[in-house]
Amino acid sequence: xxxxxxxxxxxxxxxxxxxxxxxxxxxxxxxxxxxxxxxxxxxxxxxxxxxxxxxxxxxxxxxxxxxxxxxxxxxxxxxxxxxxxxxxxxxxxxxxxxxxxxxxxxxxxxxxxxxxxxxxxxxxxxxxxxxxxxxxxxxxxxxxxxxxxxxxxxxxxxxxxxxxxxxxxxxxxxxxxxxxxxxxxxxxxxxxxxxxxxxxxxxxxxxxxxxxxxxxxxxxxxxxxxxxxxxxxxxxxxxxxxxxxxxxxxxxxxxxxxxxx
Numbered sequence: 001x002x003x004x005x006x007x008x009x010x011x012x013x014x015x016x017x018x019x020x021x022x023x024x025x026x027x028x029x030x031x032x033x034x035x036x037x038x039x040x041x042x043x044x045x046x047x048x049x050x051x052x053x054x055x056x057x058x059x060x061x062x063x064x065x066x067x068x069x070x071x072x073x074x075x076x077x078x079x080x081x082x083x084x085x086x087x088x089x090x091x092x093x094x095x096x097x098x099x100x101x102x103x104x105x106x107x108x109x110x111x112x113x114x115x116x117x118x119x120x121x122x123x124x125x126x127x128x129x130x131x132x133x134x135x136x137x138x139x140x141x142x143x144x145x146x147x148x149x150x151x152x153x154x155x156x157x158x159x160x161x162x163x164x165x166x167x168x169x170x171x172x173x174x175x176x177x178x179x180x181x182x183x184x185x186x187x188x189x190x191x192x193x194x195x196x197x198x199x200x201x202x203x204x205x206x207x208x209x210x211x212x213x214x215x216x217x218x219x220x221x222x223x224x225x226x227x228x229x230x231x232x233x234x235x236x237x238x239x240x241x242x243x244x245x246x247x248x249x250x251x252x253x254x255x256x257x258x259x260x261x
Contacts, residue, residue: 037093039069039101046123047103051087054113059085069093069101086110092126102126109155111135117157119144129153133177140164156181163202168193179203185230186210192217198245201225212238212256221246228253 047068051058062073062085069091072082082088090105103124113136121130122144129152137157146166153175154167160182167173168190176194179201185208191200192214199222200215211233215224219242231254240246 036067037069037074037099037101039067039091039103040126043103043124043126044068046120047089047106049120050118053118054111056087059088061085062089069103074101104150105129105131107131108135109133113137116140117142117145121145122147124148126150128172131155132157154178159183163188165190167191170194171196173197175199177201179225179227182206184208187214187226187229187231189214194218196220199223202229203227205229212251216242219243219245223248225250226254227251230254231256234258 047058058068060071061082062068062071068089072085073089073091074093078090086107086109088105088107089103091101092104093101095102104126106121106124106127106129109131110133115137116139117132117137119142121127122142125147127148128150130148131153133155135157138159140161141159141164143164143166145164146169149170150172151170152172154173155177156179158181159178162184163178165188167176168188171193173194174196175198177199181204183202183205185205187202187205187210191197195217197218198220200218201223203225205228208230210229210231212226212231212235213233215221216238218224221243222245224243224246225248227250231251233256235256235258
């Protein structure tokens, strides 16, 4: 009888383990599902369309098994550590309880593309940083860029036309580099809305005339370069005491009167 009792106890223990495993399996499966977030389908379609138009393919280093926001694209390591991967993206996969990824950075510097920037870029509405310097683009900014309200950094290329007014509504911008273009003036006055700007670099405006009044609210600036922008006016009209963080200033080749206070 004692042996029979021991056998019953063993069987009960095995049954208990089996029940525990079966009950925990849905949670394990759910956890595994959470470990594989998916790229936003609209953004994925936009990026795949763009890459196909450029004759490029997503790098296997950030596109594992057909998922764009995987590999290096989803890690915390900054892309500066991977200069040979081009194009490169970075994603934020914390959306919808860590099941959805949005593309937040796109780097396509130093390529030999031609034509205008693709309008599909406007579908990447969570994009924060866009690097296109020395990539061969020209023409005007597409109107769809007005949807990029999360953009923090925008770099230049061989763009023409006027600087679009919608940049003045991108109030998250911290860095604008519009040098080496052929923009027409005037510089949009509503850039004064960009109070988070830390670096503003605009150069070689080919026509029109601008004033410095728009910078009066940009008191977070560290660097201000407005070289050869056909700017006129009197520096004494600005209160430079408000620019406490400014460490680099270049207003050369303009029609500015008076000296810095």
